[in-house]
Amino acid sequence: MDAQRRVIEDGAIVLEGSKILAVGLRSELExxxxxxxxxxxxxxxxxxxxxxxxxxxxxxxxxxxxxxxxLQDWLENYIFPAEGRNVTREFCYWGTLLGCLEMMLxxxxxxxxxxxxxxxxxxxxxxxxxxxxxxxxVIGFPVADAKxxxxxxxxxxxxxxQYSAEPLITPAVAPHALYTNSKETLQACRKLANQYKxxxxxxxxxxxxxxxxxxxxxxxxPVQTLDDWGIFDGPTxxxxxxxVDDQDIATLARKRVGIAHCPSSNMKLxxxxxxxxxxxxxxxxxxxxxxxxxxxxxDFHLIEEMDLAAKLAKVHAMNPEVLPAKTALEMATVHGAxxxxxxxxxxxxxxxxxxxxxxxxxxxxNLIPSFDPYSSIVYAAKAADVTDVYIxxxxxxxxxxxxxxxxQLILKKVQDYQRQVVLSLxxx
Amino acid sequence: MDAQRRVIEDGAIVLEGSKILAVGLRSELExxxxxxxxxxxxxxxxxxxxxxxxxxxxxxxxxxxxxxxxLQDWLENYIFPAEGRNVTREFCYWGTLLGCLEMMLxxxxxxxxxxxxxxxxxxxxxxxxxxxxxxxxVIGFPVADAKxxxxxxxxxxxxxxQYSAEPLITPAVAPHALYTNSKETLQACRKLANQYKxxxxxxxxxxxxxxxxxxxxxxxxPVQTLDDWGIFDGPTxxxxxxxVDDQDIATLARKRVGIAHCPSSNMKLxxxxxxxxxxxxxxxxxxxxxxxxxxxxxDFHLIEEMDLAAKLAKVHAMNPEVLPAKTALEMATVHGAxxxxxxxxxxxxxxxxxxxxxxxxxxxxNLIPSFDPYSSIVYAAKAADVTDVYIxxxxxxxxxxxxxxxxQLILKKVQDYQRQVVLSLxxx
Numbered sequence: 001m002d003a004q005r006r007v008i009e010d011g012a013i014v015l016e017g018s019k020i021l022a023v024g025l026r027s028e029l030e031x032x033x034x035x036x037x038x039x040x041x042x043x044x045x046x047x048x049x050x051x052x053x054x055x056x057x058x059x060x061x062x063x064x065x066x067x068x069x070x071l072q073d074w075l076e077n078y079i080f081p082a083e084g085r086n087v088t089r090e091f092c093y094w095g096t097l098l099g100c101l102e103m104m105l106x107x108x109x110x111x112x113x114x115x116x117x118x119x120x121x122x123x124x125x126x127x128x129x130x131x132x133x134x135x136x137x138v139i140g141f142p143v144a145d146a147k148x149x150x151x152x153x154x155x156x157x158x159x160x161x162q163y164s165a166e167p168l169i170t171p172a173v174a175p176h177a178l179y180t181n182s183k184e185t186l187q188a189c190r191k192l193a194n195q196y197k198x199x200x201x202x203x204x205x206x207x208x209x210x211x212x213x214x215x216x217x218x219x220x221x222p223v224q225t226l227d228d229w230g231i232f233d234g235p236t237x238x239x240x241x242x243x244v245d246d247q248d249i250a251t252l253a254r255k256r257v258g259i260a261h262c263p264s265s266n267m268k269l270x271x272x273x274x275x276x277x278x279x280x281x282x283x284x285x286x287x288x289x290x291x292x293x294x295x296x297x298x299d300f301h302l303i304e305e306m307d308l309a310a311k312l313a314k315v316h317a318m319n320p321e322v323l324p325a326k327t328a329l330e331m332a333t334v335h336g337a338x339x340x341x342x343x344x345x346x347x348x349x350x351x352x353x354x355x356x357x358x359x360x361x362x363x364x365x366n367l368i369p370s371f372d373p374y375s376s377i378v379y380a381a382k383a384a385d386v387t388d389v390y391i392x393x394x395x396x397x398x399x400x401x402x403x404x405x406x407x408q409l410i411l412k413k414v415q416d417y418q419r420q421v422v423l424s425l426x427x428x
Numbered sequence: 429m430d431a432q433r434r435v436i437e438d439g440a441i442v443l444e445g446s447k448i449l450a451v452g453l454r455s456e457l458e459x460x461x462x463x464x465x466x467x468x469x470x471x472x473x474x475x476x477x478x479x480x481x482x483x484x485x486x487x488x489x490x491x492x493x494x495x496x497x498x499l500q501d502w503l504e505n506y507i508f509p510a511e512g513r514n515v516t517r518e519f520c521y522w523g524t525l526l527g528c529l530e531m532m533l534x535x536x537x538x539x540x541x542x543x544x545x546x547x548x549x550x551x552x553x554x555x556x557x558x559x560x561x562x563x564x565x566v567i568g569f570p571v572a573d574a575k576x577x578x579x580x581x582x583x584x585x586x587x588x589x590q591y592s593a594e595p596l597i598t599p600a601v602a603p604h605a606l607y608t609n610s611k612e613t614l615q616a617c618r619k620l621a622n623q624y625k626x627x628x629x630x631x632x633x634x635x636x637x638x639x640x641x642x643x644x645x646x647x648x649x650p651v652q653t654l655d656d657w658g659i660f661d662g663p664t665x666x667x668x669x670x671x672v673d674d675q676d677i678a679t680l681a682r683k684r685v686g687i688a689h690c691p692s693s694n695m696k697l698x699x700x701x702x703x704x705x706x707x708x709x710x711x712x713x714x715x716x717x718x719x720x721x722x723x724x725x726x727d728f729h730l731i732e733e734m735d736l737a738a739k740l741a742k743v744h745a746m747n748p749e750v751l752p753a754k755t756a757l758e759m760a761t762v763h764g765a766x767x768x769x770x771x772x773x774x775x776x777x778x779x780x781x782x783x784x785x786x787x788x789x790x791x792x793x794n795l796i797p798s799f800d801p802y803s804s805i806v807y808a809a810k811a812a813d814v815t816d817v818y819i820x821x822x823x824x825x826x827x828x829x830x831x832x833x834x835x836q837l838i839l840k841k842v843q844d845y846q847r848q849v850v851l852s853l854x855x856x
Contacts, residue, residue, distance in 0.1 A: 068749055268807075270743050319498075321498060375495045421799075
C-alpha cells in the first residue's frame with residue numbers, strides 16, 4: 001500500500017523506534033541491516049494497520065442494547081436513557097479498553113472517536129497502545145460530561161492542552177451534528193479547532209429526515225449550511241454523508257473534507273446507501289468506519305467494513321466491477337489516513353512513516369488458496385486471522401493476544417457494567 | 429430455536445447416539461440423567477448447527493480467482509477455463525475437505541451443494557463428519573464429469589444408489605438452471621428425483637438478464653416456466669430467486685419451494701437484492717447460503733450471511749425494524765432445515781432431533797456485554813467464536829480445531845492445487 005501499490009513477495013520491513021526505516025525484499029534488507037533483531041513470519045501477509053474513521057468507542061459497553069429499532073425509538077427509549085443513567089468517567093475508560101481490545105485484535109491500529117469524557121478515552125487508548133483521533137462531543141443539550149455547549153467547549157480546550165504532546169493521540173472537537181447544535185456553537189468549535197490546529201469531527205447528512213429538516217429550517221442542505229457558516233474551513237472529518245447531491249459532493253471536495261463511510265451502520269439503521277463512488281470520483285478521500293456498537297453495527301471489525309463497502313457499492317450500482325478489492329483496502333488504509341489528515345504519518349508501509357502494521361495468517365482455511373492478496377484481505381480474511389499488531393513501533397498483539405491489556409480484568413468489569421446497565425433500564 | 433423459541437439460561441442438552449434426548453435447565457437435566465458423562469461449557473452459547481442452503485464446495489480451490497468482474501467475463505474468461513483445466517475427481521475431493529474444514533470451524537453443520545463428481549464430494553463430506561444435501565449437476569453442455577445431460581443423469585442415478593443408506597448424506601439432482609437446460613432434461617431430473625424421493629436443487633432468477641432472456645424465449649418468467657413444466661412438483665431448493673414478481677412468489681409458495689438467499693453473492697456479483705421480506709410474508713421458507721467462494725463471496729462463513737441478510741433487508745426496505753436478529757437466526761437454522769425438507773431432523777435443539785449443535789464462546793471481546801442472545805449471535809459473533817461443534821452426535825470441532833480432518837495435509841494439497849491452477853491459466 002505504498003505510492004506504487006507494490007505487492008512484495010518474501011518481503012520485509014525494518015523498524016526503528018516508532019518508525020519504518022525500510023520496506024523491500026527480505027534478501028536485500030537482510031544484507032542491508034545485518035545487526036537487526038529479526039522476527040520471522042512465514043505464511044503471513046503484512047499490511048498497514050487499518051484505520052477506523054468513525055466510532056463511539058465506550059458504547060462497546062452498550063453493545064446490542066437495542067437492535068432493529070427506528071432511529072428515534074432507539075435513541076429516545078434506549079440509548080439516551082442508558083447513557084443518561086450509566087455514562088461516567090469510569091464507564092468511558094473501561095468501554096474504551098474493551099473497544100481497543102476488540103479493534104487491535106481485529107487489525108485496527110488507529111481509530112476516530114466522538115463521545116463524552118474524551119480525556120478518559122485518551123487515557124485508556126494510550127494504555128492500550130493504540131492511536132486515536134479523539135473528538136470531544138459538543139452538543140446542544142445537557143449530556144454526561146457537560147451541561148451546555150459552552151461547558152463542552154471549555155472541556156475540549158482543556159483536553160487539547162492536556163493531550164498536546166502525546167504522540168498516540170490527536171485530540172479533536174466533535175460537534176455532534178448540524179441538527180443538534182446552533183450556528184454559534186458550530187462556529188466556536190471551528191474556531192477552537194483552528195486555534196489549536198486540530199481536526200473537527202461531525203455527523204453529516206446521516207438520515208433523509210435530517211437532510212429534509214435542515215433544508216426546511218435553513219433553506220439549504222446540511223453541507224451547504226455548514227459550508228456557509230465556515231465550518232469546513234479547516235481539517236474536517238464528516239461521518240456517514242449519505243443524503244448529499246452533486247453540489248454537496250463538489251463542496252465537500254473543494255473543502256477537502258474527509259468522509260467516514262459506515263456501511264454496516266447505514267444498512268442496519270436503514271439510513272441509506274452513501275454515494276461513495278461519486279464521492280471517490282470527485283476526489284474526496286473516503287475512509288471506512290464502524291460507528292458505535294450499541295445497535296448500529298454491532299462490532300468494531302474493520303475488515304468486515306471493507307468487504308461490505310465493496311459489496312454494497314456493487315449491488316447499489318448493479319455493477320460488480322465498481323469498488324474493487326484494492327480500492328476497499330485503500331479506503332481502510334491510505335484514504336483513511338488522508339481523511340484524518342495523517343497521510344504523512346500512517347496508512348501505508350513506507351520508509352519514514354510511523355510503524356503501524358498488521359500480520360495476517362495467510363494459511364488459515366478461509367485464506368487458501370490465494371490468487372490475489374487484495375482479494376484475500378478484503379473478501380476472505382477475518383479478524384481471527386490477525387496474529388501480530390505493531391503500533392508506533394511497539395508490538396501490542398502477539399499470536400492473537402493483547403500484550404498490553406489485562407483481558408480478564410476487562411471481562412470482569414464488562415460483566416459489572418452489564419448488570420448495572422440492565423438494572424438502570426429496569427427503572428422507569 | 430425450538431418451537432417456542434425458548435432462551436434457556438444455564439441450560440443443558442442430553443445427547444444419545446446421533447440424537448438429542450433432552451433439552452432444558454441444567455439443574456433439572458443433571459437430576460434426570462445422573463449417570464451421563466458431562467461436558468461443561470461455561471460462558472458459552474449453545475445453538476443449533478447452522479445450515480448453508482447453497483454452495484459449490486470444491487470451488488474453495490478457486491477462492492478469489494477472479495473478483496470484481498461482470499458475470500459473463502467472470503464465467504467465460506476465468507471460471508469455465510479454470511474449471512475445464514482443473515476439475516477432476518481429486519480436485520472435488522480435496523476442495524470439499526477444505527470447504528468442510530472452513531464450514532465446520534465457522535459453525536455450519538449441514539450444507540447444500542451443487543457441483544461435479546458429487547460422489548467424491550459425498551466421500552469427503554462423510555470423512556469430515558458433516559451433513560450434506562449434495563446435488564449432482566446436470567447441465568446442457570460438456571463438463572468435467574459428463575459430456576451430456578443424459579450422462580449426468582446416469583451419474584446422478586448411480587450417486588442416488590451409492591448414497592442411499594449414508595445417514596449424513598442426502599443425494600440430490602441439480603439441474604444448473606432453466607437457461608442452461610432443456611425442458612426434456614429438466615423434466616427428466618424431476619422424474620428421477622421423485623422416483624428416488626430426493627430433492628432437486630436449481631438456480632432460479634439470479635440475474636435480470638436470465639429473467640429477461642427466459643421471458644423472451646418462453647413468454648413467461650423462469651418460475652412460471654419451471655412450474656408449467658412440473659419442475660416444482662416435488663421437494664425443490666431454489667437458489668438466489670432475485671428477479672421474481674408477486675405472481676412468482678405466490679407460485680413458489682403454493683409449490684412449497686425452498687429458497688436459498690445468498691446476500692454476499694448477490695451483492696458482490698451485483699445480481700440484485702432478493703425480495704426476501706415478500707418471500708417470508710408469503711410463507712416461503714427462506715434459508716441463507718454462501719454460494720461458491722470463487723468470486724461470489726469469497727468464504728463459507730454463515731454467521732456473516734445472517735448478519736448481511738438482516739442488514740441488506742433493512743436498507744433495501746429503508747426500515748430498520750424488518751428482518752430482526754431472531755428472523756435472521758431462524759433463516760440459518762429452522763428455515764434452512766425446512767428449505768432442505770429436513771424440519772423433522774435438524775434446525776433446532778429439540779428432543780428427538782439429530783444432534784447437530786454449536787458452542788460459541790460468549791466471553792470473546794466482540795460478544796460482551798450481551799443484552800440479547802439473538803443480537804449477539806447475528807450481529808456480533810464471528811466464526812472464531814465457535815469452539816465446539818457436534819454433528820450427528822459426534823464432536824467434530826473442539827477448541828476451534830477440527831478433530832477429524834488433517835489440517836496440515838489439506839493445507840499442503842491446497843498449495844499444490846494453487847500452483848496447478850495458476851499454471852493452467854497461464855496457458856492460452
